[in-house]
């Protein structure tokens with residue numbers, strides 16, 4: 001009996017050491033666990049490990065190789081908008097399933113699952129806020145929500161935001177990232193391209209500024225509409241920007257495409273993009289561009305000019 005207990009005790013002690021050795025010796029395992037816990041982040045480009053905290057402080061840009069890791073809409077709003085100035089718009093708009101679409105699963109189930117998983121109602125967030133003290137209307141797409149695909153809610157939220165901006169005479173900035181139109185809403189998704197474009201045209205007619213920021217990846221119907229309609233089009237370094245996918249084009253043309261095809265750098269060279277701005281400089285660049293395009297009527301010079309022309313009209 002005593003012997004039995006003794007051996008059991010030894011066994012458990014042995015197990016304890018064995019377990020300890022196991023957990024201690026496999027630092028790779030632990031490393032992987034810590035990456036999974038979100039404490040560390042492994043750069044998908046150069047493989048260097050960085051503390052997530054440090055990486056976030058550098059706006060998710062790899063300190064080693066400058067790779068721009070994907071950021072979600074929360075993080076993006078935090079990066080661009082001044083503290084405590086963000087006022088979200090149209091959060092009540094929810095997607096529906098008018099076609100009762102089914103692929104591998106029901107669209108309605110897919111929507112619910114995604115909403116529960118990432119805590120967003122759809123693939124774009126819109127709102128009003130300030131950027132270095134200047135008011136703007138900002139739309140931020142979120143790739144986590146069905147690949148940032150554009151359905152009715154994305155279209156409606158962006159359109160309403162642009163209309164608000166036109167009314168308030170605010171500049172519009174949209175941070176794009178999208179796989180294109182959302183096939184589960186069929187024609188209704190495609191209609192959003194025209195709807196958003198029309199709102200942007202009215203914004204332009206009111207002589208107001210619109211700047212899209214193209215991030216990795218911006219493709220399909222988004223590229224074919226509002227991503228390319230900016231007064232000034234900015235892109236993040238190395239972002240993939242295109243309409244159809246590389247493979248589709250290669251198969252259609254039966255030609256091998258160049259390495260830098262559909263990159264921000266290639267588009268800049270061919271005049272489709274006006275500038276490539278590293279994420280760490282994005283906020284200041286946007287603020288500068290917006291400041292340059294502020295209505296000048298309120299500056300003393302213009303007031304003086306107006307007074308002078310009024311006087312000369314009166315004199316006539």
Ligand SMILES: [Zn+2]
Pocket residue numbers: 043044045046047048062063064065066067
């Ligand atoms: Zn890296």
